[in-house]
């Protein structure tokens with residue numbers, strides 16, 4: 001059974017530990033601008049929502065890549081960017097409907113969450129358990145993903161029921 | 164006997180279709196025909212070959228190390244041959260090699276071919292398209308550092324090539340017929356900013372003019388491009404990037420209906436049962452307009468390839484329409500456009516512009532939905548624009564918030580798809 005990041009936004013205090021841990025693990029620097037996970041602030045509601053790639057099964061990014069530079073890690077279910085093979089065309093950044101693949105103007109390649117190979121630093125760094133790494137089916141992300149994909153079109157092609 | 168699927172064209176649409184067929188109908192036979200000598204590669208990657216970022220094998224769609232083995236292992240019969248004619252009555256193709264190849268299901272994934280402007284001298288040696296690997300090799304040979312190069316066309320493809328030519332250190336002139344760069348992808352504001360940006364980087368882009376003739380002139384057999392106003396640009400190489408058209412020659416004497424591209428239904432099947440189309444050759448459904456048009460972009464080719472294959476395998480899957488979208492890097496200025504970027508009838512729009520900082524965001528709404536967008540200088544979370552458009556999510560209060568601050572696209576998306584606020588976990 002694959003594990004996923006479970007995000008419980010109501011527990012998030014926007015302490016930024018996840019973003020710092022992520023950027024340090026991925027890039028060797030404490031720089032939230034390079035983090036794969038991002039905390040969004042909702043002023044009206046007074047809420048914070050950490051958000052990152054859901055490793056969705058449609059894998060829009062992977063299928064849009066012209067040179068097989070995004071691959072599935074079968075052990076973790078993560079869609080991983082092979083920086084050596086990435087040409088920097090950015091098609092995956094517009095193909096991902098969740099907005100979780102970004103282009104790095106310094107390295108000239110794209111980057112996204114890779115679940116740290118199965119031991120995500122964001123979850124370890126979160127002091128309030130707003131981010132945990134658990135069996136997939138319980139995650140809010142999964143629910144949110146389904147919710148989002150249900151709307152017309154995002155399945156790329158809807159199964160044709162009868163007619 | 165096992166069902167035989169024949170796929171004509173081994174670009175992204177054809178390759179994805181072949182792989183999908185093998186996955187969902189492993190007992191069937193899959194023949195993948197490609198007429199180019201290289202292993203299946205991505206045209207999109209050619210600019211990065213030209214700029215020196217990758218070698219030829221970096222353009223391969225699958226397995227840089229051993230592409231032949233990739234297809235063999237999947238049970239895909241990849242052949243280098245060209246389909247020369249089609250007999251829909253006998254369900255058979257005649258190949259250039261002379262062989263006859265029967266099929267149960269046929270996929271047209273032949274892509275597109277470049278359109279050359281009808282001007283004198285267009286066939287001279289040294290005038291090249293930038294469409295195939297062979298074209299790219301020819302450009303690489305001629306576009307040495309310091310060489311003078313004229314690029315005809317500053318549309319989407321022209322602008323991508325422009326970037327790689329500048330990286331090669333050539334002296335480049337760009338000629339665009341339209342009144343701005345990427346006229347079919349972005350509006351006046353964005354197109355104007357792109358041109359100014361190029362100027363600042365020392366690149367001359369001439370808009371609202373055209374090359375009227377090409378001739379041999381000067382010493383060493385160099386070329387000359389003559390512009391509308393009579394001025395003459397010397398050139399070691401002239402590249403034509405003035406548009407493409409679907410490769411439908413194969414269907415000329417067949418009963419398969421074509422318009423600009425192959426006409427298909429929502430299963431990507433043509434008027435002839437058992438014949439499907441995908442990718443640049445396919446006039447498929449546009450998500451935003453509901454009309455059938457040729458988008459000629461990679462993500463659409465990938466979607467078509469998968470959906471056509473599902474239907475060929477007998478699994479009815481309807482294509483809901485692809486969102487037309489592009490992303491472009493012009494000498495470091497990144498632009499993107501989505502869906503009805505030019506606006507919807509009775510729509511509303513909001514723009515935010517920072518001319519000095521080369522930042523621009525334009526959102527187009529129709530009722531309670533986002534239907535189109537353009538962005539300059541945006542590299543983070545840009546895909547969510549597609550998400551907002553394609554999920555047709557009701558924006559509710561977020562529409563007003565976006566009208567006040569268009570940059571809050573990620574917040575709008577999250578706010579719309581997950582309950583935020585007190586008791587949120589109860590609602591979820």
Ligand SMILES: Cc1cc2nc3c(=O)[nH]c(=O)nc-3n(C[C@H](O)[C@H](O)[C@H](O)COP(=O)(O)OP(=O)(O)OC[C@H]3O[C@@H](n4cnc5c(N)ncnc54)[C@H](O)[C@@H]3O)c2cc1C
Nearest residue numbers: 172174175176198206207245246273274442443459460461
């Ligand atoms: C320089 C360049 C840059 C690009 N950049 C982008 C970009 O940034 N983003 C984007 O979305 N798109 C981009 N594109 C467009 C993208 O490459 C195409 O949309 C995509 O390749 C379409 O895939 P396809 O499989 O439909 O066709 P193709 O890739 O054209 O493949 C079709 C194949 O079929 C072969 N064929 C044709 N007729 C026959 C026949 N009778 N028998 C056998 N084989 C045949 C062709 O030779 C070709 O190999 C770019 C294209 C170019 C040239």
